[in-house]
Amino acid sequence: MSENYREMWASLGLNLDAHQGLLAVLSDAYQNIYLSQKNRPAGMGYFDFVISEVHGLRIVELLDAKKEGKAIIGTFCVYVPEELILAVDGVSIGLCAGADVGTEEAEKYIPRNTCALIKGFMGFKLAGLCPYIESADLIIGETTCDGKKKAYEIFDEITNKVYVMELPNKKGEDGRRLWTNEIRKLAVKLSQVTGRQITIDKLRGAAVIVNAKRRALKRLSALRAHDPVPISGLDALLINQVSFYDDPVRFTTKLNELCDELDRRVREGSGVVPKGTTRLLVSGSPMAIPNWKLHSIIEGSGGIVVGEEACVGERNFGALLDEGFSTVDDALQKMADRSMGINCACFTPNDDRLTDIKNLSSTLRAQGVVHYALQFCTPYMIEAYRAKTAVEAAGLPFLRIETDYSLEDAGQLKTRVEAFIEMIRDGIVS
Ligand code: BJ8
Numbered sequence: 001m002s003e004n005y006r007e008m009w010a011s012l013g014l015n016l017d018a019h020q021g022l023l024a025v026l027s028d029a030y031q032n033i034y035l036s037q038k039n040r041p042a043g044m045g046y047f048d049f050v051i052s053e054v055h056g057l058r059i060v061e062l063l064d065a066k067k068e069g070k071a072i073i074g075t076f077c078v079y080v081p082e083e084l085i086l087a088v089d090g091v092s093i094g095l096c097a098g099a100d101v102g103t104e105e106a107e108k109y110i111p112r113n114t115c116a117l118i119k120g121f122m123g124f125k126l127a128g129l130c131p132y133i134e135s136a137d138l139i140i141g142e143t144t145c146d147g148k149k150k151a152y153e154i155f156d157e158i159t160n161k162v163y164v165m166e167l168p169n170k171k172g173e174d175g176r177r178l179w180t181n182e183i184r185k186l187a188v189k190l191s192q193v194t195g196r197q198i199t200i201d202k203l204r205g206a207a208v209i210v211n212a213k214r215r216a217l218k219r220l221s222a223l224r225a226h227d228p229v230p231i232s233g234l235d236a237l238l239i240n241q242v243s244f245y246d247d248p249v250r251f252t253t254k255l256n257e258l259c260d261e262l263d264r265r266v267r268e269g270s271g272v273v274p275k276g277t278t279r280l281l282v283s284g285s286p287m288a289i290p291n292w293k294l295h296s297i298i299e300g301s302g303g304i305v306v307g308e309e310a311c312v313g314e315r316n317f318g319a320l321l322d323e324g325f326s327t328v329d330d331a332l333q334k335m336a337d338r339s340m341g342i343n344c345a346c347f348t349p350n351d352d353r354l355t356d357i358k359n360l361s362s363t364l365r366a367q368g369v370v371h372y373a374l375q376f377c378t379p380y381m382i383e384a385y386r387a388k389t390a391v392e393a394a395g396l397p398f399l400r401i402e403t404d405y406s407l408e409d410a411g412q413l414k415t416r417v418e419a420f421i422e423m424i425r426d427g428i429v430s
Helices: 002-011 016-035 044-052 057-067 082-087 116-126 131-135 146-159 173-194 200-223 233-242 248-268 293-299 328-340 351-363 378-393 410-425
Strands: 072-075 091-094 138-142 162-165 278-284 303-309 368-374 398-403
Touching (some): 002 016, 016 233, 057 131, 082 328, 173 328, 200 328, 278 293, 278 351, 278 378, 293 303, 293 368, 303 351, 368 378, 398 410
Parallel strands (some): 072 091, 278 368
């Protein structure tokens, strides 16, 4: 890929040598973690291709879209409604970063003890490694955790592209009103940036596209409830990560084709691992691409991940947008209501997340919950206590993990995960 796209990367101002190094590391990691898996569905070929072209063909597509007058809109949070971006003919791209890059540069601006996701997006920009950030016309931030909202101030100084939405901390009527108003303001901002009017027809078309994507992701999620599981947690995680980058219509078609194949597997009783493999739900901080660390450890330790109660996972697609809106403002209200149903640890109280974890564990027939918090992600690190109490009260074992993107603790984590799986298998906890 590299030679063909060098000129494009140079025109975006990337650091070509460092970028080349990053692609080489990613390609090795992908080979070792993904392509070495046994018995993968053939339909994963499309997603492998998307990853192989994540800084290539997809960027060509974005630049072509810009030539057609479309805007590229970067986002960091599932509270930002993708429909609104599509309604102004924009292209929505998730910008969260799941790799330790540019750390030294990032730490010149933000403290060492900042979560890896924030350090990641700052590092990608500062080290000149992200063609998505460079292509973006507007980057939408939100006042979720303290780390993100303060980092956006600096990120805006560096990029001059950041628009921050005010997300409330509580979900009562006041919070709902505030968030609805923020969505109205975002609609105005997007119209200004793109020069496009938001109409009811545009919103209807966008709602159909994004709901179809959510339905396909829900279909994939439901298939993971079977035993044997027809697809690995690693592959399902990858699909969820790709859902933030890929063209939504093409993505949905390809994912539905893959689900057809998984349906056949289920009918034939064949799975990616033997029936009875220990089933785990992962819950917590989002795992942005290419963060495959925990899934890789779990599945390399004899378990299988059957679901993610996370933003790269169920929180992103769990609820559909109510398409029964009659005016533009009604649509904006319904978007606000949909996203206010997402249970992020940035909210207080957040009891509904505990219910989500228990319900999902039961639907997906998980035998244990692995709670994942990125180090220094205070909301999820602290909420782990209440998640543990709720999960154990429901009779399920719980493993609490705090980690970052580095592989330094991989051996230690593997030992803990293996012991957890063994305990479940031996029926010591149930
Ligand atoms: S809705 S989880 S996408 S805010 S990992 S930066 S919380 S310190 S990403 Fe999130 Fe929206 Fe919530 Fe989801 Fe802060 Fe934690 Fe870092 Fe995080």
